[in-house]
Amino acid sequence: MFENLKEIVDKSNSIYIVAHINPDGDAIGSAGALYFALKNIGKDAHILCPAHSDIFNFLPSMKFVEDSVDKSEYDLLICLDSSDETRLAISKEDYNKAKKVILFDHHQKSHLYGDAQYIDENISSTCEIVYNFIKYLNIPIDINCASLLYTGMMTDTGSFNYSNTSSSTHRIVADLLDIGVDFTNICKRLNDTIKESKLKLIEKTVKNMEVYFDGKLRYSYINSQTLKELNIDDEDAEGMVNYLRMVEGTEVAAYVREKSDGTLKVSLRSNGNVDVSKIAIMFGGGGHIRASGYSMKEDLDVEKKKLIDIVGVMLKNDTRS
Numbered sequence: 001m002f003e004n005l006k007e008i009v010d011k012s013n014s015i016y017i018v019a020h021i022n023p024d025g026d027a028i029g030s031a032g033a034l035y036f037a038l039k040n041i042g043k044d045a046h047i048l049c050p051a052h053s054d055i056f057n058f059l060p061s062m063k064f065v066e067d068s069v070d071k072s073e074y075d076l077l078i079c080l081d082s083s084d085e086t087r088l089a090i091s092k093e094d095y096n097k098a099k100k101v102i103l104f105d106h107h108q109k110s111h112l113y114g115d116a117q118y119i120d121e122n123i124s125s126t127c128e129i130v131y132n133f134i135k136y137l138n139i140p141i142d143i144n145c146a147s148l149l150y151t152g153m154m155t156d157t158g159s160f161n162y163s164n165t166s167s168s169t170h171r172i173v174a175d176l177l178d179i180g181v182d183f184t185n186i187c188k189r190l191n192d193t194i195k196e197s198k199l200k201l202i203e204k205t206v207k208n209m210e211v212y213f214d215g216k217l218r219y220s221y222i223n224s225q226t227l228k229e230l231n232i233d234d235e236d237a238e239g240m241v242n243y244l245r246m247v248e249g250t251e252v253a254a255y256v257r258e259k260s261d262g263t264l265k266v267s268l269r270s271n272g273n274v275d276v277s278k279i280a281i282m283f284g285g286g287g288h289i290r291a292s293g294y295s296m297k298e299d300l301d302v303e304k305k306k307l308i309d310i311v312g313v314m315l316k317n318d319t320r321s
């Protein structure tokens with residue numbers, strides 16, 4: 001399982017850790033936790049995280065993050081929580097400076113990358129995998145590491161609400177609380193605090209909402225101009241799709257956001273009867289049964305119609321709904 005990954009880590013000294021762009025709690029948490037664990041055994045560890053929402057700034061790893069690799073080569077790149085190497089928060093040039101590349105992830109994949117991988121689609125979060133790996137390496141988990149692991153496990157399970165939460169998730173969390181994680185502070189900051197601009201973004205999202213198939217599909221769109229006016233950057237613009245999904249009777253929620261560079265990012269959520277990872281993979285993205293995403297390749301009207309048609313077919317094929 002972890003054997004060959006451990007061997008690669010053991011042989012490496014200079015190690016960069018990277019997760020996906022627009023990092024969520026699991027990306028930030030797993031990268032930070034591994035950073036502290038590897039530092040604690042004397043490795044020359046670094047975290048790459050060129051852009052992130054400032055809501056994560058209170059976490060203990062954030063003051064150590066770097067934008068790029070300042071070496072001509074390094075032993076190992078550890079990739080986390082990213083179904084696709086093009087979505088890693090690292091330039092191609094810096095990626096190619098690594099002598100070895102390994103990956104830990106829990107997304108359904110259309111293809112693999114790196115020299116060795118550990119992928120478990122049935123596990124709650126990359127943080128849960130990283131916890132198991134740190135235990136396997138026999139590295140003691142300190143409070144910084146524990147807080148970061150908790151952050152990823154809590155955020156990726158929707159505060160332990162989603163079906164990816166298992167008894168082992170709770171057992172690990174119990175261990176993390178014994179180490180002293182201040183979970184009320186983490187939950188208050190990440191679940192129960194929003195900026196006023198975010199409230200205004202919710203308003204716009206609701207205003208732009210379109211409803212299809214008797215309310216089974218809810219769709220909304222935000223353009224980059226609106227995000228600019230509200231002073232919301234790409235990293236802070238996430239999460240709107242969850243409000244659409246929460247509405248009674250919704251099977252699939254789709255939220256399209258125009259990024260500052262003009263690309264159209266689609267977030268899909270399902271209440272469980274439709275596998276939205278299949279839709280995302282069809283369009284070149286990836287994800288989980290209940291949460292997935294991709295980037296639109298053509299213009300919005302064309303791509304939106306394709307999306308609505310496919311959701312319509314999947315809703316028809318779903319005998320449970």
Ligand SMILES: [Mn+2]
Nearest residue numbers: 026081126156
């Ligand atoms: Mn994750």
